[in-house]
Amino acid sequence: MKSVLIAYYTKTGSTKETAQLIEKTLKEAGLNAEAKAVSDDLSPADYDACIIGGPVNGMQWVPQAAQFASKWAEILKTKKTVLFCLSYIYLTGGSFWKNSIAKILKPFADSTDAMETAVFGGRVEGPLPAPMRFIFGIKRDSPLDLVNHEGIAAWAKELAPRLQDGD
Structure with a gap:
């Protein structure tokens, strides 16, 4: 059985939730997955x-x-490596910001030879101030929580066989 480390850092808890959901989904697919906070x-x-x-x-x-x-x-x-990030602005902001966020993981993907990267929606703790909404192109009535649990689980389910394949 292949073992998979899901190393994460979280500020508000949404990345921890995402890592734990990926862990659960990979375990259901037969992988030995462990979600752990990054540490020394x-x-x-x-x-x-x-x-x-x-x-x-x-x-x-x-x-x-x-x-x-x-x-x-x-x-x-030397391992199958996947990188992901969560971003509220990626799903709510203007195209300039979406394009910028889509490129954030590229240097790390290049340096680790990552097989895949993903950007998921994030969450904010409260409404953003008007100037910030204006700068990022976010509508006033945008939901505060854009974490798509079903989409993340579907992504992890599709990823599982690729992590299991030997090389």
Whole structure:
């Protein structure tokens, strides 16, 4: 049975929820998956595959997820690696911001030879101030929670056989 580390960093809990949903879905598909928060003593070395996730903050992947991917890049190149981020603006903002967020994971995908990247919707804790909505092109009545659990589970279910395939 293939083992998969789902290493995540969360600020508000939505990335943890996402990692746990991916873990559950991969387990249902027959993989030995573990969702764990990134830390100094967490290593992908003992796993067959690694999924790394974190939110977008300040138009960048959070430093904790980025540093984990960078620290272990050489080991990740020898494993099936997948990267994901959560972003509220990706689903609600204007096209400039969507295009910018779509490229956030590329440097990390290149340095780890990641087989795939994904951007999922995120959540904000309260309504955004008018100037921020204007800058990002977000409508006033946009929902605060854009985490699509069904879509994430479907993505993980499609990913599972690719993680199981030997190489």
